[in-house]
Amino acid sequence: MTSETLAQLSTQIDNVFFVLGALILLIEIAETLFKGSHKGRTFAEMLVSASTQIPSILVEVTILTAGYGAFFVLSDAFVPWVMPITWWSVALVVLAADIVYYWEHRIAHQVRLLWTQHAVHHSSRDYNIITGIRFGPLEGLWSLIAHLPLVFVGFPPQLIFFGLVVVLAYQTWIHTETIGRLGPLDRIFNTPSNHRVHHGSDDKYLDRNYGGILIVWDRLWGTFQAEEETPRYGLKRDFDSRNPLRVWFSELPGLMRDVKSAQTWGDVWGYLVKAPGWKPGHSPDRSE
Structure with missing residues (x-):
């Protein structure tokens, strides 16, 4: 497998989840239009969630682009061997990236400086597909640092970025109330039901279900909680703003x-x- 093939595969996977997310979004919009009384608030919440992409993209095209380049420099300078890009290494890097994501995510909840960025993702009282793109401006920088050890394990940078994209792309479809519980799949994968728990501010749901693709990491490391009653979404403290600047820098x-x-x-x-x-x-x- 070549780097070009890997890039094409990454784009195809991203597109699949984008289309799935777009279809769910259309259903959510239709449901909102028929709800009536709260539709104005819901659309305003969607817009402010989408607005967080403005600072995130600015950071991505500056700081993160330089960081990605540093991965290649470090790999060339300090790693005596790298894995070949094959189907088995593609599968392995997705698994590794999913484990890294679990710990990256868990640490972001437990270190206040990191929480100032990740809290943006949790600050909405609504829960829909657009919530999935609600990010703190510097959240991607912590993700980059967290994935750095994979360079020294021997994964080539392009494989690491592929794994990171797949883990994030997968999570597009789980930010919804449209899809209910999925039976046995809820025991293995991070599903809408499992991720609704993660966005809950109820005491029983707080700091649970950190997984990206697989929920088995939460079961393994003691942070799993099944969905029972409908969560109260948002931050535990009283925060319910649709002012973009307040949302971007809430903490x-x-x-x-x-x-x-x-x-x-x-x-x-x-x-x-x-x-x-x-x-x-x-x-x-x-x-x-």
């Missing part, structure tokens, strides 16, 4: 206030790298 004002009020450098460090809700002398209460 930064609170972090800056806490850092400014810190009495010691240890407190500053705690506010930056400990879990959301951490206070000096107290355990985190996840009050985001």
Whole structure:
């Protein structure tokens, strides 16, 4: 398999999930139009979710492009061998990228500095396909750093990017209430039912179901929760804005206030790298 073939396969997979997501979106729009009373709010929520792509794309074409180039430089300079691009290495890198995504995602929930970016994805009180493209401006930078170890394992950068694209593309279709539970598939894959739990702010649903493609990682590492009652979506704290700037930077004002009020450098460090809700002398209460 050549790099060109790999790029074509990546595009085809991305297109398949894009089309699937577009079909679900059309159904969601039709349902919203027939709902009546809340349709204005729902469409406004969709627009602000889509608006988060503006800063994300700006970061992607600048910082992330340079970062992708650095992957090739590091691979050439420090990795004495790389895997050939074959069907088995393609399958292996998707599995590896899915495991990396689980831990990248889990850490983003537990480190407040990273949460300032990932919280944007969780800040909507609605749950629909457009929620899937609601990202913090610098969220992609953490993803790039998290996938860096795969370079030193011996995966060629183009394979790593392929795995990353597949894991993200897969998640297009799971941000919906249109699809219910899927029986045995819910035990293996990250499905709409499993991911609705992840977006819930209810105590029982908080910080659960981090998986990208497979939900088995959550079962393996003790973070799985099945969907029971319908989740209350959004952040646990009272945040319900459709102002794009407030959504893009929703967590930064609170972090800056806490850092400014810190009495010691240890407190500053705690506010930056400990879990959301951490206070000096107290355990985190996840009050985001």
